[in-house]
Amino acid sequence: MEREASEDHFLVDTWLSKITGFACFSMRDAATITRIKDFPRGLITIKLDSASSGSPDLVSNALKRGFKIISFEAAFEGDAFASRISKNPSSGGGMFCRDSRPEDEPEVIELAEKSFAYDRFHKDERMPKHISDAIKGAWVKSYFENNRATALTIAESKEKVCGFLLTIEADEKMTIDLVAVDSKHRGQGVATQMFRFRVDHSGKKKLRVAAGTQLDNTSSTKLYREWGLTNVGSSVVLHRTELER
Secondary structure, eight states: OHHHHHHHHEEEOHHHHHHHSSOEEEESOGGGGGGOOOOOSEEEEEEEETTOTTHHHHHHHHHHTTOEEEEEEEEEEEEEOGGGSOOOGGGOTTOEEEEOOGGGHHHHHHHHHHSOSSSHHHHOTTSOHHHHHHHHHHHHHHHHTTSSOSEEEEEEETTEEEEEEEEEEETTEEEEEEEEEOGGGTTSSHHHHHHHHHHHTTOOSOEEEEEEEETTOHHHHHHHHHTTOEEEEEEEEEEEEEOOO
């Protein structure tokens, strides 16, 4: 029955399954959850639009079938003009931004693996922390393997990587895929300077910027608003996590 359930109701996330070492799925249609008899072991994800009138019932049905609410996520969008992104003097001290180089890979992966706590993997108490950390490391590693995103901006201080900004750029739009700043350099405007660098080097006078974060990640939501982005939607993420122990 697990094979039938996987084929009929779930989409297999091949990349995530490879990184975690267990099967990972997303629901094809959350409305079918009441018809599923057996669930496959592993991680099953449901993401629902919070504004949809049918979402409360879908969430209720999912909770009855062993899912748990993991996070509430917010989507941000807005137009970015390089000239409007102010420079922060406190981000000085030898820090500067540049495009990534192949030799940055180990440092960027290390920073990614230790910088996140609010994402859906780290907030799922049934997910081992080392696996959640590894997912973020593999995320940026995919860029160096030419499998994800289009640009990686580096913030460097004293010849050490202290931040990175991974973006996907196409036509007149830029999507912020992942951003991290080393804990020793937070609160110094590093993320803003990486963003300014990316906008400056896009070659566009104006960019439509999209980003997403968790509603309880107040530092990120504040930052995106400072960049001129506004909240354009929200979603609720649920997991059914049944791992071998």
